Amino acid sequence: MKFRHKNLLTLEELTREEIELILENATGFKEIFTRSIKKVPTLRGKSVVNLFYENSTRTRTSFEIAAKRLSADVINFNVSTSSVQKGESLLDTVHTIESLGADFIIMRHSCPGAPQLLARRISAAVINAGDGAHEHPTQGLLDAFTIKEVKGGFEGLNVVILGDITHSRVARSNIWALTKLGANITIAGPSTLLPKPFERLGIRICTNLKEAIKNADVINLLRIQLERQRKNLFPSIREYSLLYGLTQERLKWAKKDVLIMHPGPINRGVEISQEVADGKHSVILRQVTNGVAVRMAVLYLLSGGEEA
Amino acid sequence: MSTILIKNGRVIDPSQGLDSIQDVYISGGVIRYIRENIKRKASITIDAKGMIVAPGLIDMHTHLREPGREDEETIYSGTRAAAAGGFTSICCMPNTRPVCDSRTTVKYVHARVLELGVVNVYPVASITVGQKGEEIVEFGDLVDAGAIAFSDDGSPVMNAEIMRRALEYTAMFDTPILDHCENMSLSNVGVMHAGYIQSLLGLPGIPGAAESTQVARDIELLEFFGGRLHICHVSTEASIHLIRRAKRRNVDITCEATPHHLTLTDELVKTTNFDPNTKVKPPLVSEENRLELIRGLQDGTIDVIATDHAPHTTKDKDKVFKEAPFGLIGMETAIPVLFTDLVHKGIITINQMIEKMTINPAKILRIDRGTLKTGVPGDVTILNPNKRHTIRSSRFYSLSRNTPFEGKRCKGAVDTTIVSGKIVYTKGKIVEE
Numbered sequence: 001m002k003f004r005h006k007n008l009l010t011l012e013e014l015t016r017e018e019i020e021l022i023l024e025n026a027t028g029f030k031e032i033f034t035r036s037i038k039k040v041p042t043l044r045g046k047s048v049v050n051l052f053y054e055n056s057t058r059t060r061t062s063f064e065i066a067a068k069r070l071s072a073d074v075i076n077f078n079v080s081t082s083s084v085q086k087g088e089s090l091l092d093t094v095h096t097i098e099s100l101g102a103d104f105i106i107m108r109h110s111c112p113g114a115p116q117l118l119a120r121r122i123s124a125a126v127i128n129a130g131d132g133a134h135e136h137p138t139q140g141l142l143d144a145f146t147i148k149e150v151k152g153g154f155e156g157l158n159v160v161i162l163g164d165i166t167h168s169r170v171a172r173s174n175i176w177a178l179t180k181l182g183a184n185i186t187i188a189g190p191s192t193l194l195p196k197p198f199e200r201l202g203i204r205i206c207t208n209l210k211e212a213i214k215n216a217d218v219i220n221l222l223r224i225q226l227e228r229q230r231k232n233l234f235p236s237i238r239e240y241s242l243l244y245g246l247t248q249e250r251l252k253w254a255k256k257d258v259l260i261m262h263p264g265p266i267n268r269g270v271e272i273s274q275e276v277a278d279g280k281h282s283v284i285l286r287q288v289t290n291g292v293a294v295r296m297a298v299l300y301l302l303s304g305g306e307e308a
Numbered sequence: 309m310s311t312i313l314i315k316n317g318r319v320i321d322p323s324q325g326l327d328s329i330q331d332v333y334i335s336g337g338v339i340r341y342i343r344e345n346i347k348r349k350a351s352i353t354i355d356a357k358g359m360i361v362a363p364g365l366i367d368m369h370t371h372l373r374e375p376g377r378e379d380e381e382t383i384y385s386g387t388r389a390a391a392a393g394g395f396t397s398i399c400c401m402p403n404t405r406p407v408c409d410s411r412t413t414v415k416y417v418h419a420r421v422l423e424l425g426v427v428n429v430y431p432v433a434s435i436t437v438g439q440k441g442e443e444i445v446e447f448g449d450l451v452d453a454g455a456i457a458f459s460d461d462g463s464p465v466m467n468a469e470i471m472r473r474a475l476e477y478t479a480m481f482d483t484p485i486l487d488h489c490e491n492m493s494l495s496n497v498g499v500m501h502a503g504y505i506q507s508l509l510g511l512p513g514i515p516g517a518a519e520s521t522q523v524a525r526d527i528e529l530l531e532f533f534g535g536r537l538h539i540c541h542v543s544t545e546a547s548i549h550l551i552r553r554a555k556r557r558n559v560d561i562t563c564e565a566t567p568h569h570l571t572l573t574d575e576l577v578k579t580t581n582f583d584p585n586t587k588v589k590p591p592l593v594s595e596e597n598r599l600e601l602i603r604g605l606q607d608g609t610i611d612v613i614a615t616d617h618a619p620h621t622t623k624d625k626d627k628v629f630k631e632a633p634f635g636l637i638g639m640e641t642a643i644p645v646l647f648t649d650l651v652h653k654g655i656i657t658i659n660q661m662i663e664k665m666t667i668n669p670a671k672i673l674r675i676d677r678g679t680l681k682t683g684v685p686g687d688v689t690i691l692n693p694n695k696r697h698t699i700r701s702s703r704f705y706s707l708s709r710n711t712p713f714e715g716k717r718c719k720g721a722v723d724t725t726i727v728s729g730k731i732v733y734t735k736g737k738i739v740e741e
Contacts, residue, residue, distance in 0.1 A: 012508070090628060111628035112510045113582025120581065132630070133510030172510060195507035 003301035007119045007126040010135045011176035019177055023145050025297035030290065032069065042300055043072035049102040050076045051094070052129070053084075053109040058264055058288060059129050059139075063106050066295035075102070090114065091121060098122045104299065107131075125302045133167045139263055140173025142294040144181060146287050147218055150259055154181040158255075160213050161185065162244065163222030163271055164193040164233075170263045174220060175203060188212035189244060192233045209244050209253075216254040220261040221246060224271045237270055247273045251281065259283055310351040311335040312729060317356030317690065321363055322663035323670075323679035332361055334686040337729035341682055352731065356690055359723055362662045363680050364396025364687025366669040367639060369461075369486070369540060369564060369614035372398075372429070374420060375413070376405025381619040381707050383417070386639075387425040389617070389706035391733040393639035394722035396687035397428040397677055399486075401461045402439065409434040409445045411453040418454055426732040427725075428687070430456035430673065432486060435474045439463045444474055451481045456673055459486035461540060462589075466492055468525060475535025484536040484562075484672055489522035489547070490589065499630055501574045501591040509578060511629065514591050520546035527554045530561060538672055539563035541616050543590035545600035552609045562672050564612035565601055567642045571649040572712060573598050577629070584625045584632030585712045588618070605656055605664075612672065613664045615642050619708030640704050641713045647693060647720020658693065686729035695721040705738060 001021055011019065032038055048067040050060050060076065067074045077097060084093055090109075097105065106127045107115050112134035119126040130136040144154075151157060159178055165171045165187045175198070178185055185203040187194055194205050206212035213219055224240055234240050251258065260272075260281040268274050277284065314332040319342055321327075331346040332339065372386040381389075390398045400417065402408030408417065414431050421429040433455035437443050441460065450458075458478060464487075465471045474485055495518040500506050502513025523539055527550060530537045542548060542563045554561050568588065573595050576586045586592060593601075604610040618635030625632050642665075650656050670678030677687055699716045701709040725733040732739055 091626065109628065111630040113630075114628045116581040117628055131510075135510070166507075167510075169510060172508070197504035197507040200504055 005302065007115070008137050008298055008302060009115050009119060009126065009128045011137045011140045011173045012135070016180045019141070019144065019180060022141055022294065022297050022301060023148060025301060026141070026145050026290070026293040029296040029300070030293035033289070033293070039069050039071060041071045042305065043067065043070040043303060046072045046103040046303065047101055048072045048074050048104040048106065048299070049097050050074065051079070051097065051105055051107045053079050053107070053114075054130070056108055056129070058291070059108065062288070062291040063129065063295050066292050067299060069292070070296055070299055072299070090117070094118055094122055098124050104302070127298060127302070130169050132169065133172070134169055135173045136169040137173050138291065138295050138298060139170050140177040141298070142287055142291040143174050143220060143261060143263070144177045145290050145294050146261065146283055147259065149290070150283060151217060154178065154183045157183040157217045158215050159183045159185050159218040159220065160188055160216045161220045161222065162188045162209075162212065162246070163224055164228060165189060165198070165222070166193045166195050167225070167228065168222050170222060175201060179203065186212050190234045190240070193228070209250065213250070213254045216258050218259045218261060219246065219254060221271050222263070223265060223267060241270050245271060245273065246276050248275045248279070251276060261287060263287070310729070312686070312726065312731070313346060313348065313350035313353045314356050314361055314688065314690065315346070315353060317359045317361035319361045319680065320659055320662050321680040322659055323363065323667035324681060326680070327659060332680065332688065334688065334726070334729045338686050339680050339682055339684055342680060354690070354724065358692070358694070360658060360691040360693055362689050362691060363666040363678050364725070364727065365394045365665045365689050366397045366673075366678050367393070367395045367615050367617065367642070367665075368399045368612060368669040368673060370398045370400055370617040370639060371403065371619065371635070372400040373404060373619055375416065379621055379707070383420040383429065384424040385705060385707045387421065387427045387429060388738050389637070389639045389704060390427045391725045391727070391738060392705045392722065393641075394643050394689040394691065394725055395427060395639060396689060396725060396727045397430065397675070399430045399432050399456060399673070401432050401459060402434040403462045407434050407439050408432070409437050409439070411449050414450060414453040414455050426738065427727050428677070430675070432457045432459050434458065435460045435465055435485065436470060441465050441467055441470060444470065444477065447478050447481060447483070451483055455483070456675070457484045457486050457538070459488065459540070461486065461488040464488045464490045464492065464522065468529065471526060472529050472533050475529055475537065476533045479535045482536065482674065484538045486538050486540050487526055488540045489519050489526065491518045491522045494518035494521065499587060499591070500577055501593045503574060503594045505574045505578050505594070509582070516544040516546055516593070516597065519544050519590055520550060523547045523550050527551070527559065527561060531559055537561050541566050541569065541590055541614070542601070542604070542610065543569045543593050543597065545597045548600050548604040548609055552604065552607070555609065562611040563609070564614040565605065565610045566614060566616045567638055567645045568592065568636055568712060569598070570601055570605065570613070571645055576712060582629040583712070584627060584629055585636065585710050585714070587629060587632055587634055588636045589634040602655060605660070611664060611668045613642070613646065613661065614669070615639050619706055620710045622709055625710050635710065637704070637706050637708050637711055640706060641699055641711055643691060643722050644697070644699060644718035644720055645713055645716070648716070648718045651693070652719055686726060688726040689722065690724040692721050692723040694719060697721055
């Protein structure tokens with residue numbers, strides 16, 4: 001099976017088979033990590049530009065390592081020191097970068113739809129590294145990859161996404177990937193941070209933590225942002241933590257072999273306690289490692305590669 | 309002045325309950341008579357066989373952007389876009405630079421129209437000075453200068469006391485308040501209708517309640533304190549329910565809806581991959597809301613169809629969705645879209661469409677137009693209900709291109725626009741002097 005997409009913009013637009021194909025390829029690339037030379041020549045002579053309009057350490061670095069392990073040239077375009085600060089428009093910046101010969105543009109932007117705008121206008125392949133609260137497809141893929149690696153599959157698995165769903169691109173990409181792959185999804189958190197229309201996607205919405213994580217196989221926690229408190233979406237970090245903070249004690253409500261995931265960066269003592277973050281259920285660091293393998297698979301498939 | 313004889317057209321004039329094949333004779337700039345088979349000679353004879361002859365259409369909600377944003381639209385281009393859209397009279401909103409809140413600006417608009425315009429333009433003045441929502445304008449002086457109505461369109465009056473005083477005070481002059489209903493604390497940073505599609509796209513939402521809570525407030529103010537209230541661009545089910553109930557208890561309230569709210573939904577934001585030409589206030593709503601608008605259109609809750617023509621340059625619109633300005637242009641697409649999506653689909657009759665674009669706005673504005681009665685100014689719009697064409701913004705007379713209807717295949721078009729007995733637009737072209 002050949003990957004028919006030129007860009008990776010959303011997981012919504014991918015089929016189950018396409019998602020599975022990416023995960024299979026990621027397994028192959030992860031195997032390279034155990035070698036002494038962790039590099040393959042797949043993208044030799046290709047240029048990958050990281051264009052991040054929002055701060056990011058782990059995603060940008062992960063893409064950079066992934067591209068370098070495929071032997072691509074990687075350019076990190078620093079928005080804060082570029083002509084963007086002189087008022088250059090997004091499209092002008094991107095056309096300039098394309099004229100410099102980029103084959104891939106990896107973009108993060110605070111506005112939903114920014115990578116779509118890009119993809120409409122340029123011939124380079126566009127990878128969405130997070131567009132506002134819309135999607136973060138490679139995060140959804142690496143979360144699915146990690147679940148599959150530990151649990152073996154998705155059918156009948158109870159996955160709880162806990163936290164600020166409304167403002168989360170990670171939640172949306174997870175929901176698309178995991179529902180397509182056959183998991184049961186619950187979104188949980190305070191009612192002001194749960195989009196009620198998501199019920200139409202066949203997922204469960206729950207405001208009670210105990211009820212939400214009962215029988216959970218996986219709990220994917222989202223970072224809670226102080227900024228939301230200022231907008232009166234919840235009264236205080238203290239109250240959030242009292243109602244939804246995941247502690248060792250509360251973890252007992254879930255299944256014995258529950259998996260704790262978090263896209264990072266984590267707020268220790270807010271959405272997750274120290275013990276849970278570093279505990280035996282946590283696969284938070286494994287997610288980071290897997291992120292590189294998944295991003296290698298994405299770059300490889302978008303470059304038109306046949307199965308690895 | 310030339311005489312015009314329009315022959316063999318289907319004359320539809322809802323102001324007189326007219327709908328039959330007749331001839332229309334215009335001389336001295338006014339309608340002389342309507343009769344079958346007029347033999348009299350005229351300097352111009354138009355064969356309108358197969359066409360509809362209607363009173364000149366009125367668009368009571370447009371933005372001409374002059375003075376201040378002449379890169380988006382001017383009185384020159386905007387009145388030509390109006391004529392091409394079949395509109396012989398338009399109201400222009402006051403959110404210009406400077407805001408139309410003084411005699412000077414009203415007079416400026418009038419002078420520019422006299423010099424460069426091809427259709428009648430009725431300036432709407434603001435309710436508050438600079439549209440800041442703080443102090444009321446000199447309503448009396450503005451009416452005297454020629455302001456037809458008052459509106460803080462775009463930056464709605466949030467202070468209920470100020471809206472109360474505006475309604476009470478303008479009642480003296482019998483001028484309507486054209487009310488943009490939006491509770492800014494609820495719409496907040498929202499950029500599209502809050503709901504399923506918005507939740508999927510992760511864009512900040514504007515809840516329907518942002519409109520309906522304000523509609524409810526202003527209906528209450530109207531009932532308590534009097535005045536005349538016309539709700540602009542109604543978009544939600546809840547607002548329609550409020551207005552319908554108010555009308556049932558004989559509250560003197562009217563409202564309008566736009567062709568885009570009547571025919572498009574929030575789905576379009578998704579299917580066009582975040583095209584900023586689907587970004588407008590109020591936002592395009594869900595299908596359930598749209599269907600209630602249609603019911604409101606059918607049962608007369610919605611009195612008027614107005615375009616809310618809001619030009620923006622391609623430079624300003626060609627941005628990511630969140631950063632692009634709100635607004636769509638509509639004068640040159642209204643008739644094709646309404647024919648194609650409402651009339652030909654049997655949702656409303658041609659007569660209903662014409663009524664909501666002629667006599668109904670004329671009554672609200674208290675102007676002697678929107679009718680073909682003997683002696684009124686000779687404003688006539690000839691429509692070709694069967695002409696097939698594709699909307700191409702490159703052909704617009706408007707300076708702007710921000711339409712969500714680009715490439716739409718349509719059936720129904722404007723054939724000829726006559727203003728005060730003078731042909732200003734025919735067969736696809738503005739007739740320049």
